[in-house]
Amino acid sequence: MQNILDAILAGDTPGEEFANLEIPDHYRAATVHKDEVDMFEGVATKEKDPRKSLHVEDVALPELGPGEAFVAVMASAINYNTVWTSIFEPVSTFGFLERYGKESELGARHNLDYHVVGSDLSGVVLKVGPGVTKWKPGDRVVAHCLSVELEAPDGHNDTMMDPSQRIWGFETNFGGLADVAMVKANQLMPKPEHLTWEEAASPGLVNCTAYRQLVSANGGNMKQGDNVLIWGASGGLGGFATQYALNGGANPVCVVSNEEKAKIVRNMGAEMVINRSEMDFKFWNEDGTQQNPKEWLRLGKAIRELTGGEDIDIVFEHPGRETFGASVFVTRKGGTITTCASTSGYMHEYDNRYLWMNLKKIISSHFANYRESWEANRLIAQGKIHPTLSRSYTLEEVGQAALDVHHNKHQGKVGVLCLAPEEGLGVLDEEKRAAHIDKINLFRGI
Template structure:
């Protein structure tokens, strides 16, 4: 790998030069193993430890097929689907790989007894397959995680409706938590020049997801003046929702757990904060019964903050724990847009507050290529910033994933793959200097990058 890393750190190599750079037959990657899918059997989700199921192994490097590219991964990051993969919930991912493998001989390569996971990357294209014209070896890129086949008409209005739509690194193999990754060329986007590798790898999945949820015509279609309730507003997903709301002229109502997280939201420019820990909201009386009185208390608190207005949009992702409250607090005609269920998939709410008040629930799942491109463009323009808080080496991905599973993090947790240290890959120092405080907002002072 030394030859490959040295080539990446040498600026000015041409595409032809890159073709002369020898690729290894094997590279390191973070894997889960098919023969270990039962190791957490009988344990509650919260007790499952990703450090026991994630392994750093030497894995074979695939050759790119038609429409595919190999990327030397300088950095990646941990998402909640990394946690799901590691704890084998809601299902072990090997079923996804087997289903994909039945699609075609090319897809069969993904059906392996190990799964290289990860749905973010920043790195350098090192090889392209037949039919790839827009990208060449040496291009510095980030990747979004939507994998589509587009052989069905269903996907040609919104690619997320493709019957063969998958999340790369979760429902496909050869993900981003590795030294070399395999992607489709239509996953690639230009790396923002003012960011380091690890910073550029952080926004992909979550920023694109938040963009579709809030901004896109496929989501809530947020407009200027909207009040937006954002659960987990300083977290990996909510921190981008908060930025998008502020950049779009909306007013975020940020729900957090703790003063430290509230301070992060204020540093982003948010003014309306609800500390659910300090205010002791308990939306469930017990395991089976919710407390509508707590919904009403939350609604009253929101109106105190907004000057008497309910929220136009609820940015939902916790799921079971909060969904009943989310449906209740949205204004008449308002929208609840949901992309995940990190606290549980079985949602319970009082339907009277939905149908009689003409509210809408919109399901949103990642983003299509155009939405991801627009979200990345906002990063490149310095309108939205990465929320990287901590970076681990590849061999410590288990600990990084444990942190996210336990909620010990803020923003995003990054992982260095081929990058030998943090802070590399910056191409536009002047732009970086204009935004350095925002880039470092989630970092501890001792970890801030210049």
């Protein structure tokens, strides 16, 4: 890989030289192993340690198919789906790979006894398969994580509806936590050139997810002046939702867990903040079997005190079970609850009277289609939305990086350097970077 890295670091290597570079038949990657899926059996979720299950090892380069590309990965990032993969919850991802393997000859390449993980990347195109015309070797790119086949009619209005829709690096193999990744060409987007490799890699999954869930007509369809309740407003998803609310003229009501996180969202420009640790909400009783509507009322009162008596138009919901009943309750009549992820539990409970009799809507949202992803990346490139990178690890430290996210010891996004030998590389537009440097560095070191 050294010749490839040298060509990238040179900064002026022409595309034809990249096309002539030899790609090794093996490459370094972060993997989980099929024969270890039971290694945490009987262990509590929080005690499951990704450092034990994530391996950094050499794996074989797959065969490149039509419409696909090999990308030299300079940097990637950690998402909750990598944590879930590494602790084999709620299911082993090898089931996803097995189903993909039965779908076609090309799908069979993914059905291996190891899984290369990771759903973000920034890097340089090394080679493209037959039929790829938009991208060529040498192009500097980021990748979104939607993998689709589009052979059925269902996905041709919204590609998220493709029956073969998968999340790359989670439900497919050959993900981004590696020195080389294999992606479909329609996952690629231009790298924002005022950002470093690790900064450019970090928004991908969460930025696109937040865009669809809050801004897109497929999600919240947010408009100017909307009051938007954002749970975990300084986190991976919430940090982008807060930016989209501010950038789109809405009024974010940011829920955070401590004063340090409150300071982050205020520095982003948010004025209405609810600190959960100060309010000490008890939405559920101690054994988690019954909710307390009086606590929903207390949340609603806190919101009205901030908004001048107005209720919430859109709830940006991703914690799930812990908060969903409260989210439904505090939404205004005719308002919308958009939901994804459910990091505190998938089995939601709410009082349907407050939904049904008040004509509220629950809208499910999952990642984003190519157009939505392109628009989200375009806003990053324009400097209107910024990465939320707090720190970076090396690929060899990927287990620790995943553990930090698993235990919520991070803010924003955690990056991973792959081929990049150090942080701070890859910037081509220094003027734009200088204009936005404070926002780019807002989460750094936190």
